[in-house]
Each structure stands twice: as structure tokens, then as C-alpha cells.
Amino acid sequence: MLIAAILLYILAITICLTVIVKGHSLNNIEKKLKKLIAKDSADSEDAISQKDYYQAYEIVDDLGAVLECNNDMVKYDGVKSVFRRVEKFRNQKQPVAECDEGELEVDSNISKKRNGLWVVK
Numbered sequence: 001m002l003i004a005a006i007l008l009y010i011l012a013i014t015i016c017l018t019v020i021v022k023g024h025s026l027n028n029i030e031k032k033l034k035k036l037i038a039k040d041s042a043d044s045e046d047a048i049s050q051k052d053y054y055q056a057y058e059i060v061d062d063l064g065a066v067l068e069c070n071n072d073m074v075k076y077d078g079v080k081s082v083f084r085r086v087e088k089f090r091n092q093k094q095p096v097a098e099c100d101e102g103e104l105e106v107d108s109n110i111s112k113k114r115n116g117l118w119v120v121k
Contacts, residue, residue, distance in 0.1 A: 052093070059085050 020030050021038050059082060066078030 055089060059089065 017033075017037060020026065020034055023030065023034075026034060062085075063079070063082045066075060066082060069075055069078065
């Protein structure tokens with residue numbers, strides 16, 4: 001019985017720490033605890049600039065407006081254009097690596113040309 005209670009307390013503490021690390025609008029004590037637990041986390045609050053956030057929000061908002069349309073061809077064209085905007089946004093954020101010859105080359109995943117979207121009925 002004692003072992004089960006200890007495991008239950010450990011589980012509760014683990015859940016609380018996870019909520020603090022992934023949480024938003026934390027108070028000062030929780031922010032300090034989060035800094036101690038996740039020092040180099042990619043999910044930090046200042047990882048994305050406001051400009052990037054609003055640009056991504058605008059892309060998603062445009063996608064929602066396109067998907068509300070009743071015409072399938074308008075949806076298809078709209079999703080294609082939003083997909084191009086997403087690729088351009090993602091390519092801006094990807095780091096550029098230098099080759100051995102001194103040329104600049106983008107990551108091989110980015111440089112591959114995709115065929116685009118297909119309509120399946």
C-alpha cells in the first residue's frame with residue numbers, strides 16, 4: 001500500500017512538472033522552475049518573433065477562409081496557393097548550410113521539388 005501511494009505521488013509530481021514546462025501564462029515561481037527544468041527547450045516563449053507568428057497566423061486564417069468555400073476548384077486552387085506560402089515561409093526559417101566547395105546549399109529536403117497536391121475523388 002505504501003509503494004502504491006509513493007508511486008501515485010511521483011506520478012502527480014511528474015504531471016505537475018509537465019504542465020509547468022508546457023504551460024502558458026505562468027507565475028514567477030513557475031517560470032523559475034521551468035527555467036531550471038528546461039534550459040534549452042525549443043518550446044521557449046521567445047523562440048518565435050511576433051512577425052513570424054502573425055505571418056503564420058495569416059496563412060492559417062487564409063486556409064480556413066479557403067476551406068469554407070463551396071466550390072471545389074476554388075478550394076483546390078486556394079489550398080495550392082496556401083501550400084506554396086507555407087513552403088516559402090518554412091524555407092525562410094530553415095538554416096542555410098555551406099558546402100565544401102564554398103557554395104551555399106539549402107538542406108536536401110527543402111531543395112527537392114514536390115509534385116504538389118493531387119485531387120482524389
